[in-house]
Amino acid sequence: MEPDTTGTGAGRVTLRRGLPAGAEQQAAELYWGAFGRKLGPALNPPDQAVAFLAAHLNADRAVCALLDQRVVGLAGYQVDGRALTGGSAAAVLRAYGHLRGLHRLLLLALFERRPAPGQLVMDGIAVHTDLRGHGIGSLLIEEVAAVAAERRCREIRLDVIDTNPRAEALYRRRGFTAVRTRPTPCLRGLLGFGAVTTMCRPVGTTQP
Ligand SMILES: CC(C)(COP(=O)(O)OP(=O)(O)OC[C@H]1O[C@@H](n2cnc3c(N)ncnc32)[C@H](O)[C@@H]1OP(=O)(O)O)[C@@H](O)C(=O)NCCC(=O)NCCS
Structure with a gap:
């Protein structure tokens, strides 16, 4: 598919389906920058975590935002049993040791x-820290929505944690509504959040 270029406050951003070959390290660093706090206890130390993520990314499950050929944003999604972040149990044990x-x-x-059947799960959206607030995240969400429509999904689903109210506000503006909130008090000490809200958006709705 032809790349889509769109103006944002950050400049001319190219949207692309799939990670460009050779951009795995950049993508893993971006992902870790956004989700390292949450994933740290599972994948630390950071160097090893980024290397593990980079080695197990499924390039065909991402939508990317490129600025001057650099990956400045990405949104991962899961459909047909495959997500952006991969790595089997055996791969984790190989990388970190059995114990x-x-x-x-x-x-x-x-x-x-x-x-669930008919759903696409968006599982990780991140924009480079210096470029947030310029509309790149919204472009990525709409591109994932286009993927969901092409795959004839009926719904997009995502989870957002209670310590991320700005992301939740963004999702609401992009047409998502909260369907359930699960308290996770045991995880607050370890992972930093105390509840997870699941949000859904029907496919076929477009947002301005
Ligand atoms: C959430 C995120 C992808 C949004 O990307 P973005 O390019 O800034 O999004 P847009 O410019 O289209 O929209 C901006 C809105 O995003 C939300 N947002 C969330 N975190 C933000 C941040 N750190 N900086 C700026 N906006 C943020 C806000 O609602 C903001 O609107 P506001 O300025 O009125 O508060 C981006 O902020 C990010 O990478 N955050 C860290 C990772 C993350 O939290 N991912 C979501 C997990 S559920």
């Missing part, structure tokens, strides 16, 4: 999200 890897597997299992 040190076991509790990591348990933590990673907490983040497992499986789409």
Whole structure:
């Protein structure tokens, strides 16, 4: 598909389906910058975490925003049993060792999200820190919505944690509504959040 270029307050951003070959490290660093706090206990130390993420990204499950050929934003999604972040249990144990890897597997299992039939799960959207607030996140969400429509999904689903009210506000503006909130008090000390809200948006709705 032809790349889509769109003006944002940050300049001319090119939207692209899929990660460009060779951009795995950039994408993993961006992802870690946004989600390192949450994923740290499972994948730390940071260097090893970024290397693990980069080695196991599924390039065909991302929508990217490029500025001057640099990945400045990405949104991962899961559909047909495949998500942006990969890595089997065996890969975790290989990378971290059998003893040190076991509790990591348990933590990673907490983040497992499986789409119901007809759903596409958006599982990780991140924009470079210096470029936030210029509309790139909104462009990525709409591109993921276009993917969902092309795949004839009926709904997009995502989770947002209670310590991220600005992301939740963005999702509401982009047509998502909260369907359930699960308190996770046991995770507050370890992962920093105390509740997870699931939000959905029907496919076929467009936002201005
Ligand atoms: C959430 C995120 C992807 C939005 O990307 P973006 O390019 O800034 O989004 P847009 O410019 O289209 O929209 C801006 C809105 O995003 C939301 N937002 C969330 N975190 C933000 C941040 N750190 N800086 C700026 N906007 C943020 C706000 O609602 C903001 O609107 P506001 O300025 O009225 O508060 C981006 O802020 C980010 O990467 N955050 C860190 C990772 C993250 O929290 N991902 C979501 C997990 S559920």
